[in-house]
Amino acid sequence: MIRAYHQPQRLDDALALLQQGGQAIAGATGLYSNRKKLDAELVDITGIGLSTIDVTVDAIRLGATVSLSQLIGAQLPGSEGAFLAHVARHITAAPMRNAITLGGNIAHPVFWADMPVAFLALDAELEIGHAGAAPKKIALGEAIKGQVPWSNGGLITHISVPLKKGQALGYERLSRTKNDYAYATAAAAMTLESGKAKDVRVVFGAIQPRAFRATDIEAVLEGKALTPELIAEAVDKAAAHLPIAPNFRASVDYRRQVACTLARRAIAQAFASAGQE
Ligand SMILES: Cc1cc2nc3c(=O)[nH]c(=O)nc-3n(C[C@H](O)[C@H](O)[C@H](O)COP(=O)(O)OP(=O)(O)OC[C@H]3O[C@@H](n4cnc5c(N)ncnc54)[C@H](O)[C@@H]3O)c2cc1C
Structure with a gap:
């Protein structure tokens, strides 16, 4: 049974709720069927400003709650941008792609997750937030070895993809x-x-x-x-x-x-x- 449903509007408030034992919920496509995880205070992270996409000459920085559909529609630059859209486009059906978020696709440990495969090939880096601590950056390849850094109240806030000439x-x-x-x-x-x-x-x-x-x-x-x-x-x-x-x-x-x-x-x-x- 869901014990409470929080809808924070700021990242700091979300992190504080997660540190108190809350369960992050983004697109809800993975969480909806997990009764154990739903027996918690849910922290909806879709309203805390993490649906942004920033492009610089060196990198594409994606907020964790960017949906697959948003990614596909963003017309991102470089072979990297086209590749991300190509991979996302082949994941399940359009209504699902409207809900599934990039952070949720990385965090949810299921065999079939496609985006981590793409992000790992692209040498992506994650930004992880914890209440009361400065954000930490970690390569995705390191983050998914052993205990993930977003456990114990952490949150993936952004994913950065380096733009490499001629990749x-x-x-x-x-x-x-x-x-x-x-x-x-x-x-x-x-x-x-x-x-x-x-x-x-x-x-x-x-x-x-x-x-x-x-x-x-x-x-x-x-x-x-x-x-x-x-x-x-x-x-x-x-x-x-x-x-x-x-x-x-x-x-x-x-x-x-x-x-x-x-x-x-x-x-x-x-x-x-x-x-x-
Ligand atoms: C029928 C069906 C078919 C699917 N097919 C595919 C497929 O072929 N390929 C594919 O890649 N995906 C597929 N998916 C999606 C995949 O299985 C997950 O459901 C999805 O990636 C979860 O993303 P979400 O945003 O909905 O996360 P949620 O369901 O909201 O959360 C899932 C988990 O991730 C955690 N979480 C969410 N966001 C963050 C964050 N920013 N930081 C830390 N933890 C976080 C939550 O606490 C929760 O534990 C499918 C889903 C369904 C239901």
């Missing part, structure tokens, strides 16, 4: 139907220098509760001119060790094959578009 990106997901949760997802990011892939990032999603980087694949590809054979070799080498947590949607073996195919495609897609710069 090329690829994203692939497979689901049973267009609106369904993914069996697996894969993203790739890189730049091109003298025909060779630089700063390669390869990310898997939907095969573990949290998205993760495949550093072994990245290491094989870094500094090389990518060919389909080399991409296949890098992914195939990592395939046997790829940690696939079982779930009810499909077998581990099937999802391993899907994840590897998607990774090959995402890497090839990024490399091909890097060549067009």
Whole structure:
């Protein structure tokens, strides 16, 4: 049973309520079915000024309550802006995208969350607020290892995506139907220098509760001119060790094959578009 529903208008007030044990609620699409979490004082964070999008020459800074629809409609700059819109557009259906927030998509620890995969490929940084403390910045990749920094009364307030000149990106997901949760997802990011892939990032999603980087694949590809054979070799080498947590949607073996195919495609897609710069 919901014990109270707070609608603070200021970030500080929301953080104070969260520190007293309140449960943050944003789009409510993940929380609505979680009876345990709903047995709390809910703190609606949609009115505290976190639905802003700021663009500078170096970065896109997104407020945590920016919805997927808002993100898609924002026409953000760079390959990064187009990539974020592309990923968001393929998440579930339009009414859901109107509600789902970026902060909620990162915080809610479900296999199928798409935006953390994209943000990890983009090397995004989170800003975390706690009552009475200065905001802290932490790379998303660090934040989702172990205990998350928004537990114990914390809140993701912003997500910053660096804009990197010439960055090329690829994203692939497979689901049973267009609106369904993914069996697996894969993203790739890189730049091109003298025909060779630089700063390669390869990310898997939907095969573990949290998205993760495949550093072994990245290491094989870094500094090389990518060919389909080399991409296949890098992914195939990592395939046997790829940690696939079982779930009810499909077998581990099937999802391993899907994840590897998607990774090959995402890497090839990024490399091909890097060549067009
Ligand atoms: C039928 C269905 C299909 C879906 N399919 C997909 C899909 O394919 N891909 C995909 O990516 N998503 C999908 N989603 C959305 C996903 O599962 C979550 O429901 C959603 O990401 C949660 O976002 P929200 O804003 O609604 O968060 P809420 O439901 O409001 O909150 C979820 C959790 O996150 C916490 N939280 C929210 N905001 C913050 C913050 N700023 N800082 C810290 N903690 C916070 C809350 O306290 C709560 O614990 C689907 C949802 C549904 C219902």
